[in-house]
Amino acid sequence: MKLVRTWLTMRKPIVTVKQGKLEGAELKSALGLSYLAFRGIPFAAPPVGNLRFKDPQPPLSWTGIKDISKEQKYLAPQKDEFAPFGIIGDEDCLYLNVYANSLNQSKPVMFWIHGGAFIVGNSSFYESRPDYLLAKDVVVVSANHRLGAFGFLNLGHRVAPGNFGLKDLIAALEWVKENIANFGGDPNNVTIFGASAGGALVHSLLASPCARGLFHKAILHSGTLYCPWATRGMKNRTAYGFKLVSLLGKDTTDPVEAVEFLRTVPAKNIVEAQESILSLEDTKAFTLVYGVDHDKVAENPVLPQSIEQLLENDANVPVIISYTEHEYIMFLKDKSEKTIAEINRTLYTHVNNLRSSMKLEDGEVEKLFEMVKDQYFGGKPVIEKTLSNFSKLISLIYFGIPALTMLKDRVKRTTAPNYFCVFSYVGNEKTQTDRLVKRQISGASHIDDIAYLLYLPKCKIENPDPPAIGTKDRITLERMTRMWTNFAKTGDPTSVKDEYVNVTWKPATSKELCQLKIDDELQLLPLPQDILFAK
Numbered sequence: 001m002k003l004v005r006t007w008l009t010m011r012k013p014i015v016t017v018k019q020g021k022l023e024g025a026e027l028k029s030a031l032g033l034s035y036l037a038f039r040g041i042p043f044a045a046p047p048v049g050n051l052r053f054k055d056p057q058p059p060l061s062w063t064g065i066k067d068i069s070k071e072q073k074y075l076a077p078q079k080d081e082f083a084p085f086g087i088i089g090d091e092d093c094l095y096l097n098v099y100a101n102s103l104n105q106s107k108p109v110m111f112w113i114h115g116g117a118f119i120v121g122n123s124s125f126y127e128s129r130p131d132y133l134l135a136k137d138v139v140v141v142s143a144n145h146r147l148g149a150f151g152f153l154n155l156g157h158r159v160a161p162g163n164f165g166l167k168d169l170i171a172a173l174e175w176v177k178e179n180i181a182n183f184g185g186d187p188n189n190v191t192i193f194g195a196s197a198g199g200a201l202v203h204s205l206l207a208s209p210c211a212r213g214l215f216h217k218a219i220l221h222s223g224t225l226y227c228p229w230a231t232r233g234m235k236n237r238t239a240y241g242f243k244l245v246s247l248l249g250k251d252t253t254d255p256v257e258a259v260e261f262l263r264t265v266p267a268k269n270i271v272e273a274q275e276s277i278l279s280l281e282d283t284k285a286f287t288l289v290y291g292v293d294h295d296k297v298a299e300n301p302v303l304p305q306s307i308e309q310l311l312e313n314d315a316n317v318p319v320i321i322s323y324t325e326h327e328y329i330m331f332l333k334d335k336s337e338k339t340i341a342e343i344n345r346t347l348y349t350h351v352n353n354l355r356s357s358m359k360l361e362d363g364e365v366e367k368l369f370e371m372v373k374d375q376y377f378g379g380k381p382v383i384e385k386t387l388s389n390f391s392k393l394i395s396l397i398y399f400g401i402p403a404l405t406m407l408k409d410r411v412k413r414t415t416a417p418n419y420f421c422v423f424s425y426v427g428n429e430k431t432q433t434d435r436l437v438k439r440q441i442s443g444a445s446h447i448d449d450i451a452y453l454l455y456l457p458k459c460k461i462e463n464p465d466p467p468a469i470g471t472k473d474r475i476t477l478e479r480m481t482r483m484w485t486n487f488a489k490t491g492d493p494t495s496v497k498d499e500y501v502n503v504t505w506k507p508a509t510s511k512e513l514c515q516l517k518i519d520d521e522l523q524l525l526p527l528p529q530d531i532l533f534a535k
Contacts, residue, residue: 018178019042021065025070029455033101033131039097040097041098042094044056045057046091047146053159053160055167055300072124075124076091076145082435091146093122094171096175098141100183106184108185108488110191112130112198113143113145115223117229118290121147121198122144123144128456129454129457136485155259156238157255159255161297163301166208170205170302173192174214191216192217203314207311208310211315217317220406228356228398228402230291232287240289245258311409317416320421321419323422324423324447325395325424326424327399328392332387335440340387347369376390376393387441399446404420408513411510412510420513424443425448426448427452430460432456432459452473476518482498486501493505
């Protein structure tokens with residue numbers, strides 16, 4: 001081990017960016033390949049003090065060589081999802097990482113956006129590594145953005161119009177456009193990809209006029225702006241903002257006064273107070289306090305019209321839209337009588353959340369509810385035996401149908417290819433779900449697919465090695481990374497065929513809706529018009 005450490009410090013690549021020189025590190029990937037890592041590059045000024053609740057400002061320049069060869073743990077203020085559930089992170093969080101096999105050529109760039117319900121998560125090296133993707137010769141960038149109130153406080157006024165976190169990502173993409181060529185990346189071939197809230201942020205970038213030209217392809221995993229959880233809280237965002245202020249000890253309806261007060265409150269207190277904004281009923285209905293929204297009141301709006309209007313003219317670039325078959329597994333903590341009783345009590349609320357994406361009237365919701373009960377549960381209450389059906393239903397309501405809504409809309413309007421897939425592979429790799437809950441049913445859970453694209457160190461503690469060659473897990477990893485990097489290179493995920501990628505994944509069209517099913521095998525299947533009631 002000593003020899004390896006000595007070798008790692010012997011070769012420290014140096015790259016010049018607009019702000020100054022950077023010294024990175026040469027690392028070994030989990031696959032045994034060498035690559036260059038630049039971890040913790042500032043792409044904006046620290047959003048602290050008077051810059052809290054302000055648009056991201058340009059990063060400061062430096063003299064000499066900035067040493068970023070060591071692992072950096074930059075993350076926005078948030079509550080840890082794991083015991084002891086403390087407040088972690090720092091407002092000085094606007095950093096990105098660049099990973100490349102070499103500094104020459106002009107390789108496709110893949111820009112990763114983490115998820116976490118807009119309140120948790122980060123893109124640091126200790127959370128997600130690019131080892132698997134780099135084996136296919138792309139440049140990988142991962143960027144942080146502000147979370148919670150710091151990233152999305154919306155008081156309906158120019159002093160707090162929301163979308164600061166989205167503006168952070170646009171600033172990071174602008175940094176990439178300006179500097180990535182020095183890392184061997186092609187600024188004219190950037191693919192943005194993200195999961196869960198990260199997928200919704202990818203969709204927001206597709207919708208934002210300010211992000212045009214900063215990326216050229218997009219991949220959305222388990223998250224779009226059509227998802228009920230992404231938009232359900234929009235009408236209450238201003239009220240949520242003032243409730244936060246009130247919880248922290250200031251009763252006011254004046255946005256300027258509210259923001260001035262919030263700038264005096266420690267970040268820790270703001271994070272703690274965020275937990276008390278939503279009612280228990282809202283939480284059970286998958287409502288989120290924070291998220292993107294139109295910001296026409298802002299001095300520099302990035303979503304200047306309603307979300308509906310913006311989505312009618314989103315970027316005409318190739319996209320992959322994806323979800324997993326049993327997203328809900330991550331949110332099912334147990335099979336107790338209490339939990340099942342709660343599931344039955346809230347079933348109508350979940351079906352009612354289809355109202356927007358399926359454009360339903362009151363009577364139609366009632367009729368749909370009865371049809372759903374018959375189709376999924378034989379007209380009876382949910383019981384332990386039918387929990388798998390409930391999981392599939394909830395996964396469709398909150399992820400699958402919104403993904404299909406996005407697809408159907410885009411194939412009517414765009415000329416760029418639109419690919420659709422469902423990930424149903426169940427493997428042995430630990431994923432974020434396994435860190436959060438003990439699985440109660442079998443299936444591909446929320447963002448399980450990411451474990452086959454990115455190396456997730458916290459999921460690999462017990463077994464740091466990648467899946468062994470020849471195993472189903474390794475075959476799935478190879479398929480996913482090949483198709484995703486093919487897409488980043490050419491806009492066609494199956495442009496190169498081999499023993500792993502043995503199907504032609506056709507883009508969906510208005511005349512032929514099709515999906516790739518990623519399971520033990522790859523299958524291209526016709527997409528039913530109504531996936532809610534498909535057998």
